[in-house]
Amino acid sequence: MHPDLEKLISLHDLDVMIKDLGRADILQEEVRLGLSPDAAVGELKTIREQLSSSIGKRWLALYGQICVRYGNAVVPVVMQRCTGCLTRLPTAVYSADDRNEQVRTCPTCGRIIYWAD
Amino acid sequence: MDRSCYCLWDLQSTDRSSTLSEMLSCVAQTGEHSRELLLRALEARELAGATIVAPGTAMPHCRSILVDDFVVVLGRSREGVSWPEERVRLIILFISPVKPSGPQEHMELIKHLAGKIGESGQEKLFKASSSKQLADMLGFQLIES
Ligand SMILES: [Zn+2]
Numbered sequence: 032m033h034p035d036l037e038k039l040i041s042l043h044d045l046d047v048m049i050k051d052l053g054r055a056d057i058l059q060e061e062v063r064l065g066l067s068p069d070a071a072v073g074e075l076k077t078i079r080e081q082l083s084s085s086i087g088k089r090w091l092a093l094y095g096q097i098c099v100r101y102g103n104a105v106v107p108v109v110m111q112r113c114t115g116c117l118t119r120l121p122t123a124v125y126s127a128d129d130r131n132e133q134v135r136t137c138p139t140c141g142r143i144i145y146w147a148d
Numbered sequence: 149m150d151r152s153c154y155c156l157w158d159l160q161s162t163d164r165s166s167t168l169s170e171m172l173s174c175v176a177q178t179g180e181h182s183r184e185l186l187l188r189a190l191e192a193r194e195l196a197g198a199t200i201v202a203p204g205t206a207m208p209h210c211r212s213i214l215v216d217d218f219v220v221v222l223g224r225s226r227e228g229v230s231w232p233e234e235r236v237r238l239i240i241l242f243i244s245p246v247k248p249s250g251p252q253e254h255m256e257l258i259k260h261l262a263g264k265i266g267e268s269g270q271e272k273l274f275k276a277s278s279s280k281q282l283a284d285m286l287g288f289q290l291i292e293s
Contacts, residue, residue: 032181047246051251056251056255057255060255060258065200075196107213109216
C-alpha cells in the first residue's frame with residue numbers, strides 16, 4: 032500500500048476518534064468507565080499533527096477539502112463501488128493490479144478510495 | 149447489534165503492542181495489512197491515555213473504516229501484560245465500524261460493557277473458568293475458533 036494512503040486511512044481513523052470524544056454521550060460513557068476522554072482528545076490532536084506533517088501536501092490538502100465537503104474523505108471500495116457515493120468504478124480503476132500502490136480518488140465524488148485486503 | 153466475540157484464553161504476549169497484535173490476529177475477517185493499520189489506531193488511542201478501566205483490566209478500543217462490523221476480542225493473561233504503567237490480566241478489545249449509526253452503536257457498546265463489568269465485578273471476571281463463561285459474563289456470544 033502507498034505510504035500516503037496508509038497515513039490517510041490512519042488520519043481518517045484519528046479524526047473519527049477525536050470527533051467521537053467530542054460527543055457528549057460517548058464522553059459520558061468513557062468517564063463512567065474511569066477513562067479521561069478530555070485529556071485523550073488533546074493527546075490525539077498532537078498525534079494527528081505529527082501524522083499530518085508526514086503526509087504529502089497534495090494529499091493532505093485534498094483530504095481537508097473533501098472532509099469539508101462530505102464529512103469523510105477516505106472510503107473503501109466494496110463490490111467495485113465507491114462506498115462514499117455508491118457509484119460503480121470504471122473497470123480501469125478497479126481492475127488495476129497496483130490499485131493500493133498509489134493514492135486514487137473516486138472519479139465521481141473525489142473521495143480517496145482504497146481496497147481492503 | 150450483533151454481540152459476538154473472539155477470545156484468546158491464554159495470551160502469550162507480555163507487552164501492550166504485541167498483545168494487541170496477538171489479539172487482532174484472531175480476527176478472521178480482516179487481512180494482514182488492515183490489522184496493521186488497526187493496531188496503529190488502537191495504539192494511538194492508548195498513547196493518548198491508557199484504557200485501564202479497572203485494576204488489572206484494559207479496554208483498548210477505536211472506530212475504524214477498516215472494519216464493516218463490530219469486532220470484539222477478549223484476552224486473558226496468566227502472567228499479566230505490561231500496559232505499561234500497570235499489569236493487566238483481562239483485555240477487552242473492540243473496534244466499531246464507521247457508518248451513520250456508528251457513534252450511537254459505539255456508545256451503546258461502551259455502555260453495555262461498563263454495565264456488565266459493574267454487574268459481574270472484577271474478581272468474578274478474573275475467575276471465569278472458560279472463554280465461554282467469560283463471554284457470557286460480558287454478554288457476548290463466543291465465536292468458536
Ligand atoms: Zn465516490
